[in-house]
Amino acid sequence: MSEANVAMPSMRVSYDAAALHESSLAGTWHEQLQRWFDEAVAAEVAEPNAMVLATSDAEGFPSSRTVLCKGFDERGVVFFTNYTSAKSHDLAATRVAAATFPWLAMQRQVNVRGTVEKVSSAETAEYWGARPRGSQLGAWASAQSRVVTNREALESALSGIERRFADNERVPVPPHWGGWRIRPEVVEFWQGRPDRLHDRLRFRRADETWTVERLAP
Template identity: 55%
Template sequence: MEHTLSTGHPATPDLARMRREYDAAEPHRPAVREEPLVEEYLAGDWPTQFGRWFAEAVAAGLPEPNAMIVSTAAPDGRPSSRTVLLKGYDERGFVFFTNYGSRKGREALANPYASLLFPWFPMGRQVVVCGRIAPVDRHVSEEYFHQRPRGAQLGAWASEQSAVLPGRQALDEAYARAEQSFPADTEVPLPDHWGGLRVEPETVEFWQGRRSRLHDRLRFRRTGEPGADRWIVERLAP
């Protein structure tokens, strides 16, 4: 039997007909320097190209331009995704911080591969990163942890991230206990279960929307071992 696409509810918009044309002149699109995503305009390395696009996303006023979707997988291959904030990047990769006991932390340590997605939809751009994931050195986590607001530091002690809670009260009580353990005149130490993870890219894809779904996709791909810094650029079909 042939089935048609259904929204599941009569009041829901027709999803099959929802689409936008990616055009530099479309209304409400942030005003940025719009160069074609072609090989001759691409930076010579992915960190420079990412920095260029990230700076333009910030200048365009995108909300939380450092927000990225992090996807990991359990040892049996079951994937999971969530949004976190990028807190640093360089030629070694992209760094974010989390509770190592969270689902993403456990999966990253057990199955050390991850994917990142920067969804800069208002600009018609995406960046997709795939590679290995590993904890950063503890001194890096220490430095960042002590830059966080005190409330966020206490929250790292209070929240057993991804654990099932009986209710909101349990979390509030755990936070109150953290406040008692670390009075206002004392430093909040870095928990052993909390720190940074770095995604070391094997591929970094830059995606820019184009009319008729003929999008531009240029991908930097590592061809040697990690640390060899041998990269090629490939154009992918949209």
């Protein structure tokens, strides 16, 4: 075993950066998420909008990957992807997902769980227009999650797309691409504390009413 593996059981961090009390919690989950997100941005956390998205297929086999959140409000948390990707197949089959914002540098994480829906075509078009042209062309070129023979095949596909839209000032939205929104049923805010007595405050929805609960760490 490597020295790092041998030392792993003794690797520990003292979580004493902050506390999370019910009295300091925002009135809604999305206001609290906005507060923590703004603080992560101010602290210059790398990729503060990165979140680990967890899905499962129709047989219950799980999968996770990191995606970028592109917005959130009272309706939910939004990200964009290829609708023919593995994650989209999972979401279409089960209609549920979970996502975690891992702000480890701040000894915080936020977990969101709920049902999913596709965002409107207008929302997709608005975000698509803000993407760099290279990212737009890449979305056209990549058959996401499918097996490809080699890197050259991807680059060849991109070259073909560049020629296809060379005379287009604006690249259109691919029909196979768009956004998903996670509509939360549960949103948990986790703040690391000493001696593993972490603060875990959870917003939980029952019908249209939200309650706040403290969970044991």
